Amino acid sequence: MMPLRRRSFLGFFLALPIMASAAEPATPDAPIQALNDGLLAAMKAGTEAAFSRRYEMLAPVIDRVFDLPTILRNCVGPRWSGLAETERQTLLKAFRHFTIVSYVANFSGYAGEKFELVGAPRAASTEMVIQTRIVPAEGDPARLDYVLRHDDAGWRVVDVLLDGNISRVAVTRSDFRAMLSEGGVAALVASLERKAAELAADHAPT
Numbered sequence: 248m249m250p251l252r253r254r255s256f257l258g259f260f261l262a263l264p265i266m267a268s269a270a271e272p273a274t275p276d277a278p279i280q281a282l283n284d285g286l287l288a289a290m291k292a293g294t295e296a297a298f299s300r301r302y303e304m305l306a307p308v309i310d311r312v313f314d315l316p317t318i319l320r321n322c323v324g325p326r327w328s329g330l331a332e333t334e335r336q337t338l339l340k341a342f343r344h345f346t347i348v349s350y351v352a353n354f355s356g357y358a359g360e361k362f363e364l365v366g367a368p369r370a371a372s373t374e375m376v377i378q379t380r381i382v383p384a385e386g387d388p389a390r391l392d393y394v395l396r397h398d399d400a401g402w403r404v405v406d407v408l409l410d411g412n413i414s415r416v417a418v419t420r421s422d423f424r425a426m427l428s429e430g431g432v433a434a435l436v437a438s439l440e441r442k443a444a445e446l447a448a449d450h451a452p453t
Contacts, residue, residue, distance in 0.1 A: 275368045275375040275395045275402040278312045282404075283362035283379070286350070290357040298451045301351045309347050314396065314403035315339065321405070322419040326427055334432045341439040352446040359384030375402070378411070 285308035289301045309315075319342045320327045327335070361382040368375045375395045380388040392408040407415040426435045 275397075276364055276377050278395070278402055278404070279364065279377045279379060279393050282308060282312045283364075286354045287357070287360075287362065289351065290354050290360070293356045294450070298351060298447050301355070302347060305350055306347050309343075309350065312404055313346070314398070314400075314405050315343050315346065317396070317403075317405050318342075318416060321416045322423050323427070324420055324424065326424075330432065337436055338432055341436045341443075345439040345443040348443040348446050352450040355450050363388075365390075374405070376408075 285305055289304050292301055292304065316339060319339055322342075323330070323338075330338070363380050363382060365378040365380055368377050370376075371394070373396065375397075377393045377395065378390065379393065380390045382388040390410050392411050393404050394406040394408065395402045396405045397403075405416075409415070423435060426438055430437075
């Protein structure tokens, strides 16, 4: 894989519609370190490992680190309250699958990248923000801030900020609003499933 470039990572971030131990992390930066470790492990497995194998490696990491139900609810916005429970569960299943596939596809090989936590966690109302950066072997690093909230499952990510201010949830909400207005939940689920299938096919070992 070519070294991660800032521009290509920005493209991946905006394309999103949008590890774990059994014990609760003691600090909010612990799940982010676990995520970084999991991504590096998957990257080092490289494209020689089956896509399904790398999916299995990252799925429990994503499930632990990200509060996907909350992220999805915030991405859908006010329409969420009007959805039936069956629609919510179907949409969550497709959203989870697409999210995991996106990470597997976009962190598919290792070329000397490093993941670094920058500074101390900072409080933002009831949330904590962890600043990180992805440092390629060549080129400029990409900054990512993770917004975490504490609940019964511990500290979990509820948003990701590129360059400290571009919200993944906000970008995704705009995309979801258009899709839901045009075709409802069924259209959004079909779109997520189609994009996940395309990403998996494009990044399968050859």
